[in-house]
Amino acid sequence: MTTGLSAVVREPGGAFRLEEVQLEEPRPDEVLVEIVASGMCHTDLLVRDSRPASLPAVLGHEGAGVVREVGSDIRGVAPGDKVVLSFPSCGDCLRCRTGRSAYCDSIAALKFGCRRPDGSVATTDGAGRPVGDHFFGQSSFGTVAVVNGRSVVPMPEDVDLRIAGPLACGVQTGAGTVLDVLRVPPGSSIAVFGAGSVGLCGIMAARLAGATTIIAVNRRASRLALAAEFGATHLVSPLDVDPVEAIREATGGRGVEFAFETTGVPEVLTQAVRSLDSLGTCAYVGTAAPGELGGIPMLEAMTKGLTVRGVLQGDSTPSRTIPRLWDLHRRGLLPFDRLITHYRLDEINRAAADAERGDVVKPVLLMP
Numbered sequence: 158m159t160t161g162l163s164a165v166v167r168e169p170g171g172a173f174r175l176e177e178v179q180l181e182e183p184r185p186d187e188v189l190v191e192i193v194a195s196g197m198c199h200t201d202l203l204v205r206d207s208r209p210a211s212l213p214a215v216l217g218h219e220g221a222g223v224v225r226e227v228g229s230d231i232r233g234v235a236p237g238d239k240v241v242l243s244f245p246s247c248g249d250c251l252r253c254r255t256g257r258s259a260y261c262d263s264i265a266a267l268k269f270g271c272r273r274p275d276g277s278v279a280t281t282d283g284a285g286r287p288v289g290d291h292f293f294g295q296s297s298f299g300t301v302a303v304v305n306g307r308s309v310v311p312m313p314e315d316v317d318l319r320i321a322g323p324l325a326c327g328v329q330t331g332a333g334t335v336l337d338v339l340r341v342p343p344g345s346s347i348a349v350f351g352a353g354s355v356g357l358c359g360i361m362a363a364r365l366a367g368a369t370t371i372i373a374v375n376r377r378a379s380r381l382a383l384a385a386e387f388g389a390t391h392l393v394s395p396l397d398v399d400p401v402e403a404i405r406e407a408t409g410g411r412g413v414e415f416a417f418e419t420t421g422v423p424e425v426l427t428q429a430v431r432s433l434d435s436l437g438t439c440a441y442v443g444t445a446a447p448g449e450l451g452g453i454p455m456l457e458a459m460t461k462g463l464t465v466r467g468v469l470q471g472d473s474t475p476s477r478t479i480p481r482l483w484d485l486h487r488r489g490l491l492p493f494d495r496l497i498t499h500y501r502l503d504e505i506n507r508a509a510a511d512a513e514r515g516d517v518v519k520p521v522l523l524m525p
C-alpha cells in the first residue's frame with residue numbers, strides 16, 4: 158500500500174476535493190509513478206461534469222513523473238526513470254499489434270471506465286471505499302498513481318517534468334495531426350479552427366513543417382495574438398467576418414489545402430470543410446454530443462473530392478511520438494511551454510475555472 162494525496166470528484170459538476178488515498182501495489186502490467194506535474198485538459202472537465210457512472214474518481218491524463226515501482230511483466234522502464242503518461246491501450250487487438258494504438262478496440266473503456274478492464278480499482282479513500290482511477294490508464298491528479306504499463310513513456314534524462322505532461326494529450330494531438338496525419342508539406346496552406354492548446358500546437362507544427370499560409374480562426378483577440386507569435390500568417394475572428402470568405406480571400410479565392418478543426422462545434426466543422434480547396438483535407442479532433450454529425454456539405458465535398466478525417470491523439474504511438482516532440486521542443490521548434498500556466502495541486506478548482514473561462518490555455522498542476 159502507498160499513501161497519496163489525490164483530487165477526487167465525487168458528484169457530477171462537483172469540485173475536485175483533495176483527499177488522502179491508499180493505492181495498491183502495481184499489478185504485473187502496471188507501474189507506480191510519483192507524479193511531478195499534470196496538465197489539465199477539457200476532457201477532464203467533461204468527465205467531471207457529464208460522466209456520473211465514472212464517479213467518484215481521480216481524473217487527470219497528462220501526467221509526468223518518476224517511476225517508483227514496476228510490475229513483474231514491465232520491460233523498458235525502471236524505478237527512477239522519468240516518464241510521461243499518455244493514453245492507454247490493450248496491446249492485443251489488431252490496431253495495437255500493428256502500431257495504431259490510438260485506435261485500440263478497447264480505447265473507450267480504457268480511457269473513460271475509471272477502472273481496470275476487470276472492473277477493479279487500485280485506489281481507496283480514507284474510509285476504505287473504492288475510488289475510480291486508471292482514467293486514461295493513469296488518473297494523474299494526485300501525488301502518486303498506479304498506471305497501465307502501456308501508458309508509460311520513458312523520457313530522456315534532460316526532460317523537464319514540470320512542463321512535459323501536456324505532450325501526452327494536447328500537444329501530441331495538435332502537432333501530431335499536422336505532422337503525421339495531414340503531413341502538411343513545405344509551401345502549403347492550412348486553416349486552424351480554434352486556438353486552444355491543440356490548435357496552437359497545430360500552428361507551431363504547421364510553421365515547423367514549412368506551411369507558408371497559416372490561417373488562425375478564433376473569437377478571442379488574445380488567442381489570435383498568440384497564434385501570430387507561433388506562426389499564423391493570417392488571423393480571422395468569426396465575430397468580424399465570415400471565416401470561409403476570409404480564408405478564400407487569403408488564398409486567392411481557392412481555399413486552403415488543409416483544415417484543422419479543434420473546437421468540436423458542428424457549425425465550425427462545416428466552415429472548416431467549406432474553406433478547403435478542391436482535393437483538400439480536413440482533420441477534426443473535437444466532437445459535440447454523441448450522434449451529432451456536423452453539417453458536412455455533401456455536394457461540395459463530393460464534387461471537390463474533399464477528405465474529412467476524424468483523428469484521435471494525432472494518430473500517435475506515444476512511445477515514439479512523445480520523445481520526438483520533446484526533442485523538437487528542446488531545439489526551440491515547438492515552444493508549447495509558453496501555453497502553460499502552473500498551479501499548485503490545491504489550486505485545482507481555480508485552474509479548472511480559469512481554463513473554462515479561457516483565461517489560461519493549458520493549466521499544469523504541480524504536486525506538493
Ligand SMILES: [Zn+2]
Pocket residue numbers: 198199200201218326327
Ligand atoms: Zn486530453
Ligand SMILES: [Zn+2]
Pocket residue numbers: 246247248249250251252253258260261262263
Ligand atoms: Zn488494443
